[in-house]
Each structure stands twice: as C-alpha cells, then as structure tokens.
Amino acid sequence: MQIDDKKCVACANCVPVCPMGAIYIDPAVNRATVNLDECVECFTCYRGMSKEHMNPTLVRAVRRVAKWLRFRFDPEPDVCPTDALTPQELTWPRTVRWAFSDPLVPHESTGVHGRGTEEVKTNDVTDRVREGEAGFTIEFGRPGVGVRFRDVQKMTTALAPLPVEFEAKNPVSSLMTDRVTGTLQPDVLDEKVMSAILELKTRVQHVPTVLERVEAVARQVDTIVSIGVATRCDAQGDDQIAPILEREGHVFFRGKTNLGLGRRPQLAAAGSAAAGDRLLPSREPSERRAPR
Ligand code: SF4
Ligand code: SF4
Numbered sequence: 001m002q003i004d005d006k007k008c009v010a011c012a013n014c015v016p017v018c019p020m021g022a023i024y025i026d027p028a029v030n031r032a033t034v035n036l037d038e039c040v041e042c043f044t045c046y047r048g049m050s051k052e053h054m055n056p057t058l059v060r061a062v063r064r065v066a067k068w069l070r071f072r073f074d075p076e077p078d079v080c081p082t083d084a085l086t087p088q089e090l091t092w093p094r095t096v097r098w099a100f101s102d103p104l105v106p107h108e109s110t111g112v113h114g115r116g117t118e119e120v121k122t123n124d125v126t127d128r129v130r131e132g133e134a135g136f137t138i139e140f141g142r143p144g145v146g147v148r149f150r151d152v153q154k155m156t157t158a159l160a161p162l163p164v165e166f167e168a169k170n171p172v173s174s175l176m177t178d179r180v181t182g183t184l185q186p187d188v189l190d191e192k193v194m195s196a197i198l199e200l201k202t203r204v205q206h207v208p209t210v211l212e213r214v215e216a217v218a219r220q221v222d223t224i225v226s227i228g229v230a231t232r233c234d235a236q237g238d239d240q241i242a243p244i245l246e247r248e249g250h251v252f253f254r255g256k257t258n259l260g261l262g263r264r265p266q267l268a269a270a271g272s273a274a275a276g277d278r279l280l281p282s283r284e285p286s287e288r289r290a291p292r
Helices: 044-048 056-068 095-101 149-159 204-218 241-247 265-270
Strands: 023-026 031-034 133-140 176-178 196-203 225-230
Antiparallel strands (some): 133 196
16 A cells, blocks of 8 residues: 555544554655555555545645644544545565455455455365364464464474375465475565464364464464364264363363354255265355354
C-alpha cells in the first residue's frame, strides 16, 4: 500500500487502522507514510476507510488556519478525506503478502479465501485425518503480530525430520521447494504476512514428540505460535489425544467438535456408506462447510 503525498493531509486517521502499525506520520514531510517492509498488503486501510474527495490544498489551508486559531479541523475518524491511500501494483514475491493477508483473496494453491485452508474442519468429507492419526494446525502471527516466512521455515525444517506428513492442500506447503526437508522458496523468506497456518499429520503416538519440537521452535521465532490438534473420536465420542495431552502436562480444551454429518462424495455417488461411517442422507454441498 502506498499513500499519495500530493493528496495526503496528514490527518492521521489511517494510522490506528493498520493492524501491523505500518502507517506513521513522517514529521519531515508532514505526510502519512507506509513502512513497506512491515506492510502485509492486507488492504484493511484501503477497504476499511470511507473515501472523500476533498481538495487537499483546501483542506491543508483550513487545517493551518484552524491550528492558528487554536482549534482543530479533523475529518470523521473513519474517513480518508482526500482519497490518498493508493494500492501499488504487486509483483512476485510481494503478492505472497496479499494472498496471505487479505481475507478476500483466494489462495491460488487451494482456491480457499483467508488463510487458504479449511484445516480439518471439513474432515468428514476430506478424510484428511484418519483413525489413529493426529492432525496439527500450527498458526503463526495472530493476533496482530504477523510473521515472516523465514520464521515459518524454522518450524517446517525442524518438523520435517520427524514422522510427519505436511498437508498438500495448504498454502504454506505450496511454498515448499522440498516437502521432505520443509524448505521454502528462498525468494519468499523475507516476506511478511498477517498470519499463516502450517498443517501436518502424524500417528497419535508421535503427538508428544511433535509438540515438544513445536514448543522449542516457538521460543526461537519472532512471532506468536498457536497450535491445534485434531483427531477422530470413537463411537463413544472419546479420543486418544486428550489423555496424551494430560499426561504431558499440556493445558487444552476441546475447541470444536465436527459431528460427522457430511457426506463423502465418492460414497454418495456409490449410493452407499461404508460400515461404521454412519453417514446421513444427502446434504447440499453448500451445507457441508463446517462453521469457521
Ligand atoms: S487518512 Fe488519508 S489524508 Fe489522512 S493521513 Fe491517512 S492517507 Fe493522509
Ligand atoms: S495494507 Fe494493511 S498492512 Fe499495509 S498499510 Fe494498509 S492496513 Fe497496514
């Protein structure tokens, strides 16, 4: 994002709007300026503020006179009075910032908006995590901190030697040049994004090892790391993960329970359900999406 210095009147309305704190008033030029290294191209400032088209010269003159008379002339707080916020044309690798930070942009690698993944919320139909497996979502950058891919790579390369499998339909995995080593494309490493989610799965018995490695790396990176673990429940609604987490001394709670009401397309086409799947009758695809 850029700010047109011919239009900006330095009202500072856009400064608190930026979740990355990337906008500041430069006293040397008395204009708002974007720190492009910190800007993640989320477009929050551009979309979140109303735009008026007041004459910048007139607004500056009125503000000067008002200041001289010791009162203030400020536009409404959610308005850029002169339409000065100007999206720049983004090229690779800066487009990565936009894809991972603007919730209205679908990720090309997965076709999913936002962070580009449905995680395991649609496990009913995707079958990503099967019995005896544990699915991990390792999230970087939220709330309001952001993350550079250099730090994401510290985690991916630390986890890769363990018995894990990175999720293929995930935007972070799509940036890997080598999914065996967890190495990311070198040209994205310095790019900063609002947040990113790494997904992988392992066998249930390896959960403590993965958690231990995630905790160790989380202490070395310059961002916030959150972790979720998903598994399939048995017929009684119990899971194998909770006892492991308790034993290992982790504080946790069951955040979401997917009831298993989805219908796997391949089984629907065959008109039958596998024994034990207990799939309900047809639901429209639009109803399958689990609440986010
Ligand atoms: S809201 Fe618009 S005019 Fe005010 S400081 Fe920001 S860019 Fe400049
Ligand atoms: S695009 Fe997002 S990160 Fe960049 S200046 Fe605007 S609000 Fe801040």
